[in-house]
Amino acid sequence: MTDNKEMLKGFTDHSYGPWKKQKDWKAPVCVAKAEGVHLYDEDGKPYIDFSSQFMCSNLGHGNxxxxxxxxxxxxxxxxxxxxxxxxxxxxxxxxxxxxxxxxxxxxxxxxxxxxxxxxxxxxxxxxxxxxxxxxxxxxxxxxxxxxxxxxxxxxxxxxxxxxxxxxxxxxxxxxxxxxxxxxxxxxxxxxxxxxxxxxxxxxxxxxxxxxxxxxxxxxxxxxxxxxxxxxxxxxxxxxxxxxxxxxxxxxxxxxxxxxxxxxxxxxxxxxxxxxxxxxxxxxxxxxxxxxxxxxxxxxxxxxxxxxxxxxxxxxxxxxxxxxxxxxxLQASGILTRVSKYLQMRLYELQERHECIGDVRGIGHFWALELVKNRKTRELFNVKADKFYKKLLADRIAAEALKKGMFIMSWYDHLTVAPPLIITEEEVDEGIKILDEVLEIADKEVEHTGIPGSRSSEEFIKSLPL
Ligand SMILES: Cc1ncc(COP(=O)(O)O)c(C=O)c1O
The missing domain is CATH 3.40.640.10 (Type I PLP-dependent aspartate aminotransferase-like (Major domain))
Structure with missing residues (x-):
């Protein structure tokens, strides 16, 4: 990753970064280009976009x-x-x-x-x-x-x-x-x-x-x-x-x-x-x-x-x-096919990571809710922590970025919402990184041995996806 601190100083010094104290406004990467489901930094390092930026780049980049x-x-x-x-x-x-x-x-x-x-x-x-x-x-x-x-x-x-x-x-x-x-x-x-x-x-x-x-x-x-x-x-x-x-x-x-x-x-x-x-x-x-x-x-x-x-x-x-x-995209069948694949891969991820309390979502729109304890469903961070404390989900997202994945974190969950053009191979690329970074939270869980919840599973079965 390019050390872009100097390069971006003019930009960050003279623009407001939203939702943050301005002394914390330091962009982690300078994006030089974006293509398909990947962003690339100045050195050409790829970052898979697993949240479609702010859940908005639905058609990927460079269309x-x-x-x-x-x-x-x-x-x-x-x-x-x-x-x-x-x-x-x-x-x-x-x-x-x-x-x-x-x-x-x-x-x-x-x-x-x-x-x-x-x-x-x-x-x-x-x-x-x-x-x-x-x-x-x-x-x-x-x-x-x-x-x-x-x-x-x-x-x-x-x-x-x-x-x-x-x-x-x-x-x-x-x-x-x-x-x-x-x-x-x-x-x-x-x-x-x-x-x-x-x-x-x-x-x-x-x-x-x-x-x-x-x-x-x-x-x-x-x-x-x-x-x-x-x-x-x-x-x-x-x-x-x-x-x-x-x-x-x-x-x-x-x-x-x-x-x-x-x-x-x-x-x-x-x-x-x-x-x-x-x-x-x-x-x-x-x-x-x-x-x-x-x-x-x-x-x-x-x-x-x-x-x-x-x-x-x-x-x-x-x-x-x-x-x-x-x-x-819809006529090609890729939307349904890959969304089901994504769902399956997220459920598998939950089997390997006890920190995932609930996997819920629909289509290309998923949350991995992170809990300390699957039985009590106690969160690592609660609503009142957002904007005031260092959040575990943010630590995971920061580590994912270092490994080549952009993923949005909130105080209680990670957002898996890739561009709708994503393929099965690209889903695998993202899941591999998630598999590594979720260990950060796994280290802090209280083991209960009980399976995680999939709270939307029954609700979406009946839908014509
Ligand atoms: C449901 C919903 N409504 C409104 C907004 C605000 O949209 P914008 O950021 O384009 O102003 C957002 C942004 O994330 C959103 O998710």
């Missing part, structure tokens, strides 16, 4: 078709104000209409997942007024802006609350987190109390405008809900006249199998937000998709926000190109 589409658009038209129509926008909206869940028929374009959610909040509050409360969940991440940070139930929420820059009227529901059920229940005897409790909250609270969830949780754990959970939430929202808003910024774009995670359960949301994979991250785009009564509302009411880069022609050019690449 020629998308890059060509961006080049063509750069030659044709780079930017016009969002008062004009353009062919790039026309192609993007047509492509989106071909993959969006039925009923979603109008898109507000922005430049990130956070802004897609910020826009959703403005839409919810405007068209549901005077109902304004939004129910989110504890294990969630919805972005780094005022609304996103308030809706986030993960550790980042605490900063928005402490420094009072969040929004009002957000309340939190318990998660569909079966490995650590907040009600101490077991599926199916639980009768999905986590969903029923949302009904209770809506009725007791009053003035609830929306339920805002990640259908499969991303950053905060890759929890896959039981089969009845999302259909029941849909029903509860309908019965109470509340909007169901799904944040598919991370779970969207074939990450869980179909185009969107909600498609697994054939649930139709009122609003869907997305970003990241909608362009494979080749350009920054956020999308807030609406349908039904929300779309209708704006026929006669002004949408009272907007951005200079809404519908930016250059950034939109990557959308149809990415969608066409996704449909080729």
């Amino acid at each position: 020629k078709a998308i890059i060509d589409a961006i080049h063509r658009q750069a030659d044709e038209l780079v930017y016009v104000a969002p008062v004009f129509a353009h062919k790039s926008g026309e192609r993007a909206t047509a492509a989106l209409m071909s993959v969006m869940p039925e009923g979603l028929n109008k898109f507000f374009f922005s430049t990130s997942g956070s802004l897609a959610n910020e826009s959703a909040v403005q839409i919810i509050r405007q068209c549901m007024s005077p109902s304004h409360k939004i129910i989110a969940r504890y294990h969630s991440y919805h972005g780094g802006t005022a609304s996103g940070m308030t809706l986030t139930g993960g550790p980042r929420h605490r900063f928005a609350e402490r420094d009072r820059y969040g929004i009002e009227g957000v309340i939190f529901a318990p998660d569909a987190y079966c490995y650590r059920c907040p009600f101490g229940q077991k599926y199916p005897e639980c009768n999905i109390r986590c969903a029923e409790y949302v009904d209770h909250m809506i009725k007791e609270e009053g003035n609830v405008a929306a339920v805002f969830i990640e259908p499969v949780v991303g950053t905060n754990g890759k929890q896959v809900p039981p089969p009845e959970y999302l259909p029941r939430l849909r029903q509860i929202c309908d019965e109470n006249g509340v909007l169901l808003v799904v944040d598919e910024v991370m779970s969207g774009w074939y990450r869980t199998g179909p185009a969107f995670a909600v498609d697994n359960w054939k649930v139709k949301p009122d609003i869907l937000t997305t970003a990241k994979g909608c362009t494979g991250s080749y350009t920054p785009v956020g999308i807030t998709a609406t349908g039904g009564k929300v779309t209708d509302y704006y026929e006669d009411n002004m949408i009272y926000f907007g951005f200079t880069y809404t519908m930016h022609p250059l950034m939109m050019a990557a959308i149809p190109a990415a969608i066409s690449e996704y449909s080729k």
Whole structure:
């Protein structure tokens, strides 16, 4: 690895590294190029990308078709104000209409997942007024802006609350987190109390405008809900006249199998937000998709926000190109084949490493939850440790980087979410490194001799993956 300290000093000294004390902002590697599922440093050393960067480079790196589409658009038209129509926008909206869940028929374009959610909040509050409360969940991440940070139930929420820059009227529901059920229940005897409790909250609270969830949780754990959970939430929202808003910024774009995670359960949301994979991250785009009564509302009411880069022609050019690449991938069968292989290899890994308490996920979207003790399920680090303590998962990820793998760590788990183009051989390459670095945590476990949990296994068996 190149000692790039000097080389990067100008860059890191004069740019803010997100989510860190700035004296800790030292990039570990200077990436010179990226191709397929690998990044390469200045010395040509490869790093397998086992988390698709921030779970966004779904189509891998260096995709020629998308890059060509961006080049063509750069030659044709780079930017016009969002008062004009353009062919790039026309192609993007047509492509989106071909993959969006039925009923979603109008898109507000922005430049990130956070802004897609910020826009959703403005839409919810405007068209549901005077109902304004939004129910989110504890294990969630919805972005780094005022609304996103308030809706986030993960550790980042605490900063928005402490420094009072969040929004009002957000309340939190318990998660569909079966490995650590907040009600101490077991599926199916639980009768999905986590969903029923949302009904209770809506009725007791009053003035609830929306339920805002990640259908499969991303950053905060890759929890896959039981089969009845999302259909029941849909029903509860309908019965109470509340909007169901799904944040598919991370779970969207074939990450869980179909185009969107909600498609697994054939649930139709009122609003869907997305970003990241909608362009494979080749350009920054956020999308807030609406349908039904929300779309209708704006026929006669002004949408009272907007951005200079809404519908930016250059950034939109990557959308149809990415969608066409996704449909080729899906038709080739590689998505299903390799996701099953990945699942099997992760289960094998769990058999060798007692530190893995739960392996859960779906498609190319997995968490390895790390525990000290499989019986008590005690974590090495808890939510309150994030941002304040040295985390075991971070140590593992840092060691993996030295060995040639980029993997995202959170306070309680590692994220295995490689680009969807990954092959079986490349999965093996990553698993080999994981096998080595997980020994760091194995050294600290209390041996119980009991097998690890696979909390999503039964839930995903019934799905048409
Ligand atoms: C579910 C979810 N929502 C929103 C966001 C925010 O997206 P962005 O970082 O593009 O603003 C993220 C980012 O990781 C996310 O995972």
